[in-house]
Amino acid sequence: MRIHRTFEASITNPRQVSDDLDQLGRAASKLWNVGRYYAQEQWDETGEIPDDGELKSELKGHERYTDLHSQSSQRVLEELAEAFNGWFTKRRNGDSRARPPGYRKRGDSHPRSTVSFKAAGFKQDAQFTRVRLSKGRNLKEHRSDFVLCEYELRPDVDLSEWDIQQVRTVHKYDEWRLHFVCRKSIDPDPPGDETAGIDLGISNVAALSFGGESILFPGNALKEDEYYFGRKKAKCDDSRSNERLRLDRKRTERRTHFLHTLSKHIVSECVERDVGTIVIGDLGGIRDDDTGESRNWGKHGNLDLHGWAFDRFTSMLEYKAEAEGIDLTVESERDTSKTCSACETKDGTQRVERGLYVCEECDTVANADVNGAENIRRKVTPSPSEDRSNGWLAQPTVHLFDRNEGRFAPREQVVDCKP
Numbered sequence: 273m274r275i276h277r278t279f280e281a282s283i284t285n286p287r288q289v290s291d292d293l294d295q296l297g298r299a300a301s302k303l304w305n306v307g308r309y310y311a312q313e314q315w316d317e318t319g320e321i322p323d324d325g326e327l328k329s330e331l332k333g334h335e336r337y338t339d340l341h342s343q344s345s346q347r348v349l350e351e352l353a354e355a356f357n358g359w360f361t362k363r364r365n366g367d368s369r370a371r372p373p374g375y376r377k378r379g380d381s382h383p384r385s386t387v388s389f390k391a392a393g394f395k396q397d398a399q400f401t402r403v404r405l406s407k408g409r410n411l412k413e414h415r416s417d418f419v420l421c422e423y424e425l426r427p428d429v430d431l432s433e434w435d436i437q438q439v440r441t442v443h444k445y446d447e448w449r450l451h452f453v454c455r456k457s458i459d460p461d462p463p464g465d466e467t468a469g470i471d472l473g474i475s476n477v478a479a480l481s482f483g484g485e486s487i488l489f490p491g492n493a494l495k496e497d498e499y500y501f502g503r504k505k506a507k508c509d510d511s512r513s514n515e516r517l518r519l520d521r522k523r524t525e526r527r528t529h530f531l532h533t534l535s536k537h538i539v540s541e542c543v544e545r546d547v548g549t550i551v552i553g554d555l556g557g558i559r560d561d562d563t564g565e566s567r568n569w570g571k572h573g574n575l576d577l578h579g580w581a582f583d584r585f586t587s588m589l590e591y592k593a594e595a596e597g598i599d600l601t602v603e604s605e606r607d608t609s610k611t612c613s614a615c616e617t618k619d620g621t622q623r624v625e626r627g628l629y630v631c632e633e634c635d636t637v638a639n640a641d642v643n644g645a646e647n648i649r650r651k652v653t654p655s656p657s658e659d660r661s662n663g664w665l666a667q668p669t670v671h672l673f674d675r676n677e678g679r680f681a682p683r684e685q686v687v688d689c690k691p
């Protein structure tokens with residue numbers, strides 16, 4: 273099995289390389305515009321948009337093409353062709369508001385586009401954590417002119433375990449960063465053949481059911497961050513937009529860290545319990561809906577409620593599970609919140625009150641999110657025998673995010689003694 277990852281690194285010698293990277297990034301925008309202009313001409317003349325092959329062969333003699341390494345220039349034109357294709361697809365699907373890709377220009381200047389360096393365009397020096405990026409003939413001041421970036425990765429990332437396919441220079445948050453696009457082959461055995469179900473939500477970010485045991489992950493840490501950063505931002509007046517930007521960035525980093533930690537934690541809980549398959553609820557058309565209209569998120573509420581997209585979490589979980597040999601299956605969430613996971617009744621006589629699911633048919637009381645997670649799990653694994661106790665449905669273990677430790681840990685269980 274082949275797995276892919278992109279690792280982001282910060283550049284530790286920005287003063288030495290920023291001007292060069294600016295020049296390359298702007299050159300990529302100019303080449304994009306050259307390609308865009310050529311495509312327009314062809315379109316007006318023939319009614320057809322050239323594909324990436326034609327763009328490359330027609331423009332490879334162009335001065336702007338030779339600003340960048342040939343592979344980098346090819347990639348810019350491929351991106352342009354992909355952008356046109358994306359637009360066609362949207363139009364074909366009836367999205368009349370979709371627009372063709374535009375020119376990359378801001379007033380008289382050009383934005384700093386991402387530049388990709390494929391195998392022949394970069395040379396990594398792992399020992400000194402440097403990478404050498406090639407310029408095009410046109411921008412070289414002498415034969416062996418290149419950009420030598422020194423970088424720093426997250427401490428847990430070891431690039432020597434990977435084949436680096438591409439290096440990208442990405443301008444964001446007002447600075448240049450490197451993306452290492454990597455791949456490697458692994459073949460892990462699954463930990464076992466148990467199945468776990470996951471229900472994603474707002475108040476509990478995730479409910480995890482192993483069928484007989486369940487864990488809840490409340491979203492407190494996310495909520496606290498929303499509140500904290502919301503207040504901080506409200507205090508900034510308009511003259512301090514840099515401060516706002518910094519706060520947004522900080523909040524995004526914290527959220528990403530939370531989601532990474534959560535997905536890692538869930539996978540390790542699954543490994544411990546011999547899980548070979550994780551079933552996760554499909555949030556219905558999130559990826560397919562490209563009209564940009566507000567979507568029906570049902571019980572999940574607004575996409576922006578936590579400011580994070582559930583599908584991003586699913587993909588984080590998927591690659592972490594994959595690395596342990598665990599399959600991730602996405603199943604429709606239809607009826608999973610209405611059905612009783614103990615007796616499978618879904619006639620609408622069940623109630624959900626204060627997070628509890630109560631079944632009139634079999635008298636089961638369950639945590640509503642655990643009930644959902646168990647129903648999702650059942651989509652892949654058949655029901656257990658009927659005489660099995662289902663008390664666990666009402667008594668999930670709660671794992672909370674500990675900000676100081678940066679990890680999830682079980683909270684002392686508060687047992688409700690009332691009958």
Ligand SMILES: [Zn+2]
Pocket residue numbers: 612613614615616617631632633634635636
């Ligand atoms: Zn029931």
